[in-house]
Each structure stands twice: as structure tokens, then as C-alpha cells.
Amino acid sequence: MTALTLALSKGRILEESLPFLARIGLDPAGDIDRLLRVPSRTPGVSLLIIRPTDVPTYVEYGAADLGIVGKDVLMENGSAELYEPLDLDIAKCRLSVAARKDALPRDPRRRLRVATKYPEITRRHFADKGEQVEIIKLYGSMELAPLVGLADVIVDLVATGSTLRANGLVETEIICQVSSRLVVNKAALKTKNGQITTLLEQIRRASQQGRKAA
Numbered sequence: 001m002t003a004l005t006l007a008l009s010k011g012r013i014l015e016e017s018l019p020f021l022a023r024i025g026l027d028p029a030g031d032i033d034r035l036l037r038v039p040s041r042t043p044g045v046s047l048l049i050i051r052p053t054d055v056p057t058y059v060e061y062g063a064a065d066l067g068i069v070g071k072d073v074l075m076e077n078g079s080a081e082l083y084e085p086l087d088l089d090i091a092k093c094r095l096s097v098a099a100r101k102d103a104l105p106r107d108p109r110r111r112l113r114v115a116t117k118y119p120e121i122t123r124r125h126f127a128d129k130g131e132q133v134e135i136i137k138l139y140g141s142m143e144l145a146p147l148v149g150l151a152d153v154i155v156d157l158v159a160t161g162s163t164l165r166a167n168g169l170v171e172t173e174i175i176c177q178v179s180s181r182l183v184v185n186k187a188a189l190k191t192k193n194g195q196i197t198t199l200l201e202q203i204r205r206a207s208q209q210g211r212k213a214a
């Protein structure tokens with residue numbers, strides 16, 4: 001049997017993936033707090049525990065055959081080399097534009113300044129509306145930027161809205177809904193077709209069972 005490698009997004013997505021992975025024996029058989037590569041409980045299937053933003057790269061280059069990653073990350077830096085057959089319906093949130101609740105009117109001659117971890121999605125979103133904006137790339141805590149005058153608005157993930165509320169921000173536009181997806185390397189899908197198709201079907205069923213039980 002050929003070995004298969006599944007890349008998992010560390011953090012929130014990993015936590016939400018573990019219950020359905022456990023139902024089909026794909027949960028880690030090792031210490032995921034220390035190891036970056038662990039065997040799963042299924043012989044021949046190993047797991048990579050990596051940062052969400054790195055998952056598309058590992059799968060695109062074939063270092064992993066499959067991966068689990070947020071749609072936000074795929075939209076920002078996904079590639080045509082990835083096949084995206086399954087919406088796992090976990091880690092659900094939305095990508096939104098948000099501004100200070102008490103924002104003053106802006107001089108229309110000045111470009112809107114947008115702070116975000118998602119420069120590509122942000123550029124496309126405003127370009128589609130015919131608006132050229134100045135994008136400030138940040139790596140976290142976007143909510144701070146409008147409070148200290150670094151940006152007029154932010155583009156960030158919103159789930160319950162409590163982080164926005166706590167920082168006196170309001171959602172002004174929803175760009176898209178986000179959930180986690182299973183992605184597959186296109187070449188691996190051809191060379192390991194039988195195994196990958198079987199695994200895909202198992203993951204599909206296990207994630208659906210989880211939804212029904214919830």
C-alpha cells in the first residue's frame with residue numbers, strides 16, 4: 001500500500017477536525033504538541049501538523065497528498081494545482097470589512113486605508129467595486145489598527161462579533177462566508193486515486209455524521 005500524508009491546520013481547525021478524524025481512525029497516534037509529523041492510527045497514513053497558511057504550499061508541492069485548511073487561506077494563496085472536493089463545514093466564520101463605530105467622515109480625496117492579513121482578497125474586493133485602496137499588511141490583532149489611526153477599516157474574520165464589539169468596531173460589509181475545506185494534490189489524485197477516493201469518502205461521511213450529531 002502506498003503511504004498517504006494529510007496536512008492539518010494547527011489551532012482552531014485541528015481542534016474542530018479531531019472529532020471526525022477520530023471516527024475514522026485518522027487521529028494522531030503521537031504527541032501533537034511536540035511532533036510536526038505524526039502517524040495516524042491508520043497504518044500508512046501520516047499527519048503533518050503545520051500552520052494554516054502553510055497547508056496549501058505543502059499540498060501544492062506534493063509534500064502532503066491532502067490537507068485541511070480554511071477557505072480564507074485558500075482564497076488568499078491557494079493555487080490551481082489544488083483540487084477542493086469537500087466543504088467540511090467546520091471553523092465557520094466570515095470575512096468582513098469593519099470600521100470604528102465612531103468613525104469620522106473621511107476626506108474623499110484620500111484613499112481608504114485598509115489593514116488586513118488578507119491583502120489579495122482585500123485588493124480584489126475593493127477593485128471589484130472600482131475602488132483603489134491602500135492596503136496595510138498585518139499578521140494579527142487587526143482590530144487595533146483603526147483604534148490607533150493606522151487604518152480607516154480592517155478586513156478580518158468575524159464569527160460571534162465579540163472581538164469587534166469589544167474594540168468598538170462595527171461590521172460594514174461581508175465579503176464572504178468561510179469554512180474549512182479538504183484539498184487534494186491533483187497529481188496525487190491520479191497516482192493514488194483508489195486510496196485517496198476511499199479516504200475522501202470516509203472523511204465525507206465522518207464529517208456529515210458530526211454535523212447531524214451537533
Ligand SMILES: Nc1ncnc2c1ncn2[C@@H]1O[C@H](COP(=O)(O)OP(=O)(O)OP(=O)(O)O)[C@@H](O)[C@H]1O
Nearest residue numbers: 011012013051052053070071072091092093157159
Ligand atoms: N473566530 C473564528 N471562528 C471560526 N473560525 C475561525 C475563527 N478565526 C479563524 N477561523 C478559521 O480558522 C483558521 C485558523 O485560525 P487560527 O486562529 O487557529 O490560526 P491563525 O492564528 O489565524 O493562524 P496563523 O498562525 O497562520 O496566523 C482561519 O484561517 C479560519 O479559517
Ligand SMILES: O=P(O)(O)OC[C@H]1O[C@H](OP(=O)(O)OP(=O)(O)O)[C@H](O)[C@@H]1O
Nearest residue numbers: 140141156157158159160161162163164
Ligand atoms: O467574532 P469573534 O468570535 O470574536 O472571532 C473573531 C476573531 O477570531 C479571530 O482571531 P483569533 O481568536 O483566532 O485570534 P488571532 O488574532 O490570534 O488569530 C479573528 O482574527 C478575530 O479576531
